[in-house]
Amino acid sequence: MNVQIRNETTIDMRRMAHAIRFLSMDAIVRAADGHPGTPLGGADIATALFARHLKFDAANPTWPDRDRFVHSAGHGSMLLYSLLCLCGYEKIDIEQVKNFRVLGSHTAGHPEYDPEAGIETTTGPLGQGIANAVGMAVAERILNARFGDGIVDHYTYAYTGDGCLMEGIAAEVIALAGHLKLGKLVFLWDDNQMTDDGPTDQAVSEDQCVRFENNGWHVQRVDGHDPEAVAEAIARAKTDDRPSMIACRTLIGFGVPRIQNDRAAHGGKITTEDTDAARANLGWSHAPFELPAEIEAAWREAGARGAHAREAWQERLDALPAQQRAEWDRLMAGDLPQGWTDGLTAKKTQLAQAGDMPGIKASGEMVAALAEVIPELISGAPDLEAATQHKRQLRPFTASDRSGRYIHYGVREHAMGAMMNGMTVHGGIVAMGTTFLVFSDYMRHTLRMAALMRIPGLFVFSHDSIGIGKNGPTHQPVEYLASLRAYPHMWTIRPADSVEMAEAWELGLTHRTGPTSIICSRQPLAVVRQDTGTENRSAKGAYVLAEAEGARQATILATGSEVAVALKAREILAEDGIATAVVSMPCWELFEAQPRAYRDEVLGEAPRVAVEAAVRFGWDRYIGAEGAFVGMDGFGASGDYADVFSHFGITPEAVAEAVRLSL
Amino acid sequence: MNVQIRNETTIDMRRMAHAIRFLSMDAIVRAADGHPGTPLGGADIATALFARHLKFDAANPTWPDRDRFVHSAGHGSMLLYSLLCLCGYEKIDIEQVKNFRVLGSHTAGHPEYDPEAGIETTTGPLGQGIANAVGMAVAERILNARFGDGIVDHYTYAYTGDGCLMEGIAAEVIALAGHLKLGKLVFLWDDNQMTDDGPTDQAVSEDQCVRFENNGWHVQRVDGHDPEAVAEAIARAKTDDRPSMIACRTLIGFGVPRIQNDRAAHGGKITTEDTDAARANLGWSHAPFELPAEIEAAWREAGARGAHAREAWQERLDALPAQQRAEWDRLMAGDLPQGWTDGLTAKKTQLAQAGDMPGIKASGEMVAALAEVIPELISGAPDLEAATQHKRQLRPFTASDRSGRYIHYGVREHAMGAMMNGMTVHGGIVAMGTTFLVFSDYMRHTLRMAALMRIPGLFVFSHDSIGIGKNGPTHQPVEYLASLRAYPHMWTIRPADSVEMAEAWELGLTHRTGPTSIICSRQPLAVVRQDTGTENRSAKGAYVLAEAEGARQATILATGSEVAVALKAREILAEDGIATAVVSMPCWELFEAQPRAYRDEVLGEAPRVAVEAAVRFGWDRYIGAEGAFVGMDGFGASGDYADVFSHFGITPEAVAEAVRLSL
Structure with a gap:
């Protein structure tokens, strides 16, 4: 199929889009690897956005009030790299493009979070x-509520393909975005009706436009190969107070006769x-990695368009x-407020004096205290407000009140995790979210993404063992501590x-280089x-x-x-004259980072017994x-929690006996 | 609010529903724990289904052609236990109900898979x-295609609440069920507009009926406290060739003045x-756990209604x-066809002779071979047909061809995992599914459910390490082997x-008591x-x-x-005169099940070095x-896979050096 240039006024944007296409193809051919379908098919959409609408300044990639562009269909990463290179991002120059997918380059197979390079998230x-x-x-919106429109x-x-929309997480966030009336959010859907397996109608019957409308979105359909039409649609999207989805009908692999509109375009x-055939x-008569001066100039102009703004x-x-101003600078630096730890010692003492308390309640007490001194702390619990008590005095963030600091996610754990990551990479927010530990599975990949991006994030997982008792094994984690500890x-x-x-x-x-559970x-x-200093x-x-009394x-x-079980075992053993130390190990990762001498001293040379439910x-x-x-070797059981601990033999007596046997 | 008995003809079903309500409440009060909202609110819906439509025989719970009833809102488990007890399931008698949530009972906090007890899935x-x-x-449908309507x-x-519908997995399966026109599937939505956090409009704006219609479902709205209306809706649902969703408007906690239509009903x-107030x-004037003879008789009649069928x-x-008949009996027993292993040795030899081969391709070869001798093997790969090659000669299972054995799940891993579990507990199917190992996170909880239910299931996870190379760290698993090995x-x-x-x-x-990855x-x-015996x-x-040459x-x-890296290291070490054994450890769980003597012999007493990417x-x-x-201590990197292995030091030389240092 030949390209139809239907409107003389669009010729520049179409040729600008071709620059994306050829740069992407040349890089993919050079790498002998990559996904051509998206950069070829989506080039016109991306051009309309970057050349006409996106508020950014390539010379200052981390300008805090830039528009954010998320390339969600990450396999088509060359679309993003081409855009960044053409717009003049220093970190993604032509050499980087030539080194697409080469070890050590910034142009990895899939986009990796690097705001300096213009990559907003992984x-x-x-x-x-x-x-x-x-x-x-x-x-x-949260920061807007604090600092105003100026x-x-x-x-x-967000640029999305069919795959993103089929994943369950899409339903969760589409629902929430509509519910929260996030009017400054625009999805550009590359509606090419083709996935790696073939035509989407192999697995999809749903009308995506109806779906988004039903979730409270503003929806438009356009020809995704008509950049002017896309640009006009974006203009309309910007003025609507609902989130917008623009369905851009495209041909995957546009321009390459052999693969256009064919599943082979996805990743073939x-x-x-x-x-050559595409040229x-x-x-397009230009050599690989070369482009005519006027196209280059047009792209550089696009990259500098936001400088005045x-x-x-x-x-x-x-x-x-x-x-x-100082508050703004602090937030953008990701620093916590001066003196935020001032009340911590007093809080520790107060908590210690309050006596026995569920862990999740103590965590809720901390949130209540910290939220008062850390205004950027945003909380949430997917439909577990009562069980987790992490809302407390916080008002909800709603469609009509953007100053709220508690998000009612609904029963949508995966949305919470990924939205927390999004808030964190946006900047200016300390994101925390809580749910039951068993439901961390539903948001598991978001933990991975936080770890991979090395971004902070506070994930509070409650109901952490058979100690939940009667709700039974579906709600009793046994394998989760291991699977979380395995994360780098x-x-x-x-x-x-x-x-x-x-x-x-x-x-x-204070953990700035990775998430915390x-x-x-x-x-x-x-x-x-009792030491609460x-x-x-x-x-x-x-x-x-508790050190051993004696050697x-x-x-x-x-x-x-x-x-506490260990401490009771220690008492039992003391009666037998066995001098036993109890080591509390709240965080293995931090322990492993200690000097050898410290670790040896803590662990000691005496026989060791571990107890964990x-x-x-x-x-x-x-x-x-x-x-x-002393712990679990299978799943739990439903029953009173004390009975369950006894049933599985996680008792002071059992620990004491294990110690005796180990001597 | 008083109950409105609007239609004399419905009095019996309403009173039958009250029996559910009081039995459930009495059990929950006795257990001092549980979720009253669902059994109170959903009793009329459940009564309409069990008393009028559900094809089952309480005296023969595992009758293979029974209708399946899935209580998806599992926290409301007393609804299910009450139904089973009232209908006369032997395993859920009144004593079990009285022991609700007591250790060792069949009436766990959430329903646990036990077909003999009438519990179809966890x-x-x-x-x-x-x-x-x-x-x-x-x-x-697959079995129907093989054995016919007779x-x-x-x-x-499936009985569902709002929570199930908000989860991402719901979107995946609603889309697929509509696409596949599963006309014999009926969802009964307990539309009580209330969750644990409060009114659903706190987090939901979507019209669920439009949503289901947009996915190709037949949708009806009824008064969920009018059992006759529900029964009529079910009758209509059964005749429609689309899957059906019946939105049953109810009041959560129906009948208990203090909590009715209040969030406190959910789990308070x-x-x-x-x-007393509800009575x-x-x-309802009957004592706890007692019910009038005519109601008891009506429920027993319901439980025996399917005996003739x-x-x-x-x-x-x-x-x-x-x-x-023999084939049917075999399938229902979960046995594999006689002689299914006959070709395995030849296949091993053939594969060995084929030389170097990607693991995922070899797995695809096995599926191709096994599918020929195991007709109940059902395959699928969420939009990764080309990359996984597990479709091969299998035709797709579609709306118009139920004899297909490959499911095009779309980009919906979570759906695949949970549907595999559903096929397995249904019986007659050997379910297998494949995706990339990193995407196992998206279906992670389904692995847990398979392990918890101790049901089989073949989960093939490909692209298992940095060995994928250029696609980069988002697609390179490093923590997954650990997190999978942690499962009981x-x-x-x-x-x-x-x-x-x-x-x-x-x-x-051959693994019948748990899933296999x-x-x-x-x-x-x-x-x-080379030994392919x-x-x-x-x-x-x-x-x-490879045993050491010499001591x-x-x-x-x-x-x-x-x-292979280890074997090359062994060669390097042999040149240095270091006699080294190489132990292949494909499955830790199986190794741990071996006798101590075998394990000691394999591991040996010499210093050990492990290598795993x-x-x-x-x-x-x-x-x-x-x-x-020798392995990874963080995430991977994008680059040629040989370069990436070198970069992270996972090489024969590095292993040999580690061995030398360990001596």
Whole structure:
């Protein structure tokens, strides 16, 4: 099929789009790998956005009030890299494009979060990008409510394919975005009716436009190869107070005769024969990686188009009252308010004095206290407000009140996780969310993305063991601590009591290079730490909570609710004259980061027994393959929690017996 | 609000529903725990279904052609237990109801899979139940296509609340069920407009009826407290050739003045004061756990209503030709066809001779071979047909062809996992599904449910490491092997070559008490096993692949693609005169089940080094905390796969060096 140039006025944008196409194809051919379908099919859409609408300044990629562009269909990453290169982002120059998918380049197979390079979030696992975008749009409104239109007033655009829309997470965020009336959010749907497996009608019967409308979105349909039409649609989308979805009808692999409108375009190999054919087909006579001066100039102009807006914004920022300006700078630096830890020691003491308390309640107490001193702390719990108590005095963020700080996610854990990531990469927000530990599975990939992007995020997972009792094994995690500890860059902290809980929150808030999971019990935790000074003992990951009286004959290692079990075992053993130390190990990752001497000292040389109401997997690191472990070797059971602990033999007596046998 | 008895003809069903209400409340009060809202609100809906439509025979709970009833809103489990008790299921008698949520009872907090008790699948994590139901409806059609209407012709009903519909998985299965025109599937939506957090309009703006219609469903709205209306709607649903959703408008906590239509009804405590008030309100004068004879009789009649149908079905079954009957019996017993392993040894040899082959391709070869001898093997890959090659000669299962054996799930991994579980618990199907290992996160909770239910299921996860190369870290699993190995009851098998792949399939198909994950490389695997006899060496989980030449000085442990790395390291070490054994460890779970003597013999007493292109987590069991591990300590990188392996130091040289240092 030949390109139909139907409107002389669009010739420039169409040729600009061709520049994307050829740059992308040349890079993919050079890499001998990559997904050509999206950059070829979506080039006109992307051109309309970048050349006419997107508010950005390629020379200042991290300008805080830039529009955000999320390339959700991450496999088509060359579309994004071509755009960034053409617009003049320094970090994505032509050499980077030539090194597409080469080790060490910024042009990875799928886009990897790098705001300096113009990459707003990591995308690849379908659905994550559009969900991040919804979080960004929430963050924008929250900051707008605090700083006004002069400082925060930008759009969030997400480019999505069919795959993102089929994933379950899409339904969750489309519903929420519509419900929350995120009017500055625009989805550009590359509606090419083709996936890797073939025509979408193999697996899709739904009308996507009806779907979005039913969720409260503003919906338009346009010819995705008519950049003027796309640009006009974006203009209309911007003025509607609902989130907008623009269905852009395209041909996947546009311009390459062999693969156009064919499933082979999705991720199939292309060769120089294909690029030659495309050059002939699209009337493009330039050599690989070269483009005519006027096209290059047009793209550079697009890249610089936002400079004036940025300068004007900077003037408005500079005109802010000093206190507001300082607050803004703090938020953008990702720093916590000065003095935020001032009340922590008092809070620790207060919590210790309050006596036995469920871990999740203690965490809620921390949120209540911290929310008062950290105004950017945003909370949420997918339909578990009562069970998690992390809303407290916070008002909800709603369609009519953007100053709220608690998000009613509905029963949508996956949306919460991905939106938290989106808020975090947007900047200016400390995102926290809580649900039951078993439901972390529903948002699991979002934890991975946070760890991979090395971004913070506070994930509070409650109801952490058989200690939930009667709700039974579906709600009793046993394998989750292991599966969370397996993540690189994430801290998994399981506090033993309210004091460790306070310390966990302090740690989580200071962890800047990865997410933190705080694991909470449902059942009351006895206070095991009476020392509530300024020292954060959990910061070393593990420490001797109760030293042996006399020369250490055994060491019991424990976390969370089982620390109290260990302490009781220690008493039983003391009666037998066995001098036993109890080590609380709230965070393995932090412990592993300690010097060898400290770790050796804590673990000691005496036989070790571990107790944790979870599977053994991972514990052999500390107790050896032959060491005794008191815990679970299968799933739990429904019953009173004390009965369940007894049933599975996780008791002080059993731990004491295991210690005796290990001697 | 008083109950409005608007129609004298419905009095019986309404009173039958009250029996559910009081039995449920009495049990919840006695347990001092549980979720009253659903049994109170949904009693009329359930009564209409069980008393008028559901084809079942309480005296023969596992009758294969029974209608399936899935209680997806599992927290309201007392609704199900009351129904089963009232209908006369032996395993759920009044004592069980009185022991609701007591350790050891069949009446767990959430329903746990037990077909003998009338519990068709484990529900609790919202969304899983309705998704299982879609899988059951697929299984029904597949078996119907093989055995005809006389033997397989039943409906699948799922009772769903708002929570299930908000979860992302709901969107995936609603879309697929509509697309596949599963006309014998009926969702009964308990539309009470209330969740644990409060009114649904806090988080939902979507019109569910429009949503279902847009997905090709037949939709009706009825008064959910009018059992006759519900029964009539079900009758209409049964005759429509689309899947049906019946929106039953109800009041949560119906009948209990304090909590009716209030969020407190969802999971809040109720007391005898509440039950007294309900007794007065609903005109129910019977003591706790007691009911009038005529109501009891009506329920027993409902429970026996299907006996004639079952007998007639049995006659039709008995009239089947012997061969077809034997096939049916085999399928219902969950046995594989006689002689299914006959070709395996030849296949092993053929694969070994084919030389280097990607793991996923070898798995595809196995599916192709096994599909020919196991007609109940149903395959699928969410939009990864080309990359996984697990369709091959199989025709798709579509709305118009129910004899197909490959399901085009679309980009919907979570749907696949839960539908596989649904097919498995339905019976008569060997369910397998494949996707990339990183996307196992999207279906993770379905793996948990399979493990928890101890049901089989073949989950083939491909692209298993940095070996995928250029697609980069979003698609490179590093933490997944650990997180899968942490599951109780699941076998995680990572074959080293095509021969071990054949063995993995043999093992997976014989694993009847839990699911099996088969982990496949994208990159070619060299053949490391030339012995292709009938012995399945992988069955012991780990074995000495290459013994040291002379007294063992070191042992290298490896899995999957790293076994070849280990073998090359062994050669390097041999040149240095270091006698090294290489142990292939495809399945840790199976290895742990071996006798101590075997494990000791395999692992040996020489220093051990492990190599796996994944994180160390879990390996300390075999190498100790001080042992050398060659693998990943963070996420991967985008680049040519050989470059990436070198970059991360997973090379024969690095392994050899680690061995030298360990001596």
